Amino acid sequence: MKLIYVKNLTVARGGMPVLEGLSFDVSSGEILVLRGPNGAGKTTLLRTLAGLQPPYAGTVETAPDAVAYAAHADGLKTTLTVRENLMFWAGVYGGRDIGPALRDFNLDSLSERPAGNLSAGQKRRLGLARLRVTHRPVWVLDEPTVSLDVASVDLFAAAVKAHVASGGAAIIATHIQLGFEETVFDVTPYKARMDVVRDDFDEAFL
């Protein structure tokens, strides 16, 4: 089953196209890893897939309510406990059960600690545990392993594998090898050309 279908997509940052002519699709059970140098536009692409910004050109089709997005910032409230943070996001997505998420990311022993007391890696794990309570099939992840130690990276990789095995999918921008059976998608060749006129009407600004 195709969960995300991207056709001839151009994404822009600050009104300037950064990647163009992207076409790919992601089916359930698939992991797509985006690679490319810093500033290539991976974050912009992921934000477009998550629906935070409109495509500059081309189309992104996603199954309804399919995408769960996680970025550099974890969206945690430092004065709420780990449990409260997770309960909030579970509630937003219409669920109550946060047990599995706590277990998968080894947060059980931390559940009553305020999120502000956690180390950077623990915060990251909590941010990723949020994905489990969204119950959405496609995880769109931007550099998820930043500030995770080796053990935590393994936890994360295991969680992604379990998610994908149960019919989900993941699109991940990362530089490290996570040991998946992944499809690698290098965005470098799609760098938008600057010397072509795309839109004859408002050409003057680009």
Add this chain to the structure above:
Amino acid sequence: MASIWEWANPRKFMAWTDRALPVLSVVSACIFVIGLVWGFFFTPDDYRQGATVKIFYLHVPSAMMAINIWGMMLVASLIWIVRRHHVSALAAKSAAAIGMTMTLIALVTGAIWGKPMWGTYWEWDPRLTSFLILLLFYIGYMALWEAIENPDTAADLTSVLCLVGSVFALLSRYAVNFWNQGLHQGASLSLDAQENVADVYWYPALVAIAGFILLFVTLVLLRTRTEIRARRLHALDMRERVQGQ
């Protein structure tokens, strides 16, 4: 020449304004000067107010423009929101500074006129207060343009502000009327204006108003051209930065 929106193409806009502006500048300068000179030197003094009445030729047109320029910005903002023509958003941006200047001129000339008329430079009269509020709206609008780095984001957000601000400006106008019935005379110029103002004052006033409108059109075109060039420069800069990586 299929649609009027063709004029909103930046390149077309630059081309036709390039041809129109010299003529327009000369015409508006002439009309402006004729209106003011006629008004200042070739009208009789008022039997009650003496020569002070002549500040009318600055005060009334600038006050009218102050309000109408906000209306023009509202229309331009709507066009940007609906049709995404960059020139429209930039025209709204260009108009704001002129509108603010007109509001200031109206306030200052009003104060100068108010001293001999009412014995005070400033009174919290509904009309005066409304213009002060309008000035605040102009300042807020321009400040928002300046604060946002990305030009498209700035255009979007200022357009939303212009829309919401228009509603609240109207509400303020009503509220201020309610709050204090003032001593300002009713509008001196309206469709039945001849009843208020004698012909000898009325004709030069019309010319002065036409002069102000033309002046505004000239300035807004000029400033929009500047803004378009600034946008091109910004785009070039962005392009170089992206390519430099």
Add this chain to the structure above:
Amino acid sequence: MIRLFWRDLTLAFRSGGGFGLGLGFFLILVTLVPFGVGPNSERLMAIAPGILWVGALLACLLSLDRIFALDFEDGSLDLLATAPIPLEGVVAVKALAHWITTGLPLVLAAPALGFLLHLDSAAYRWLIITLLIGTPALSFIGAFGAALTVGLKRGGLLMSLLVLPLYIPTLIFGAEVIRRGAGGFLVATPLAMQAGITAGSVALLPFAAAAAIRVALR
């Protein structure tokens, strides 16, 4: 959305600034005014409605930038924008939470402060009623201003510049109701106008604010 509401309230409590800050500011402002204009009780009585309303306005403004800025900084706003609740609802809920933590305490504290300013005894009723009707508009208009400036450096100052002119009608009608009420005149018209502004702001501004946030996140 109910969860979001409770979360915002909890956050306001735990960070300690929620109820206290606005109220403290209101109290200080009202205390400062007699120092500025002199202790003459008749003069204070005359300006009390205006001072109380302006004070409420400024106290409300003080906590506005927290509505969205904190959520923007820690990434919650991105996540909320991709969550299955409409962004308009997010704005409305957050504005409501802001009102409960800022506006409502002001309404409750205003009579005590009115006492300090020798407010006319006939005016207390109207003071509470106008603040109760008017302060939700302050929160919703403020949420719109906060949405316009979310993510901007030094957005706080700019936001005051944008929001305060929008507060003018609410202020005028609010103070007018108290003045008329104290004088024993009819208050129906300004009260209805103020209720209208509040109703309109609550109904429409979340849409404008949500549009602004979408643009800012883009």
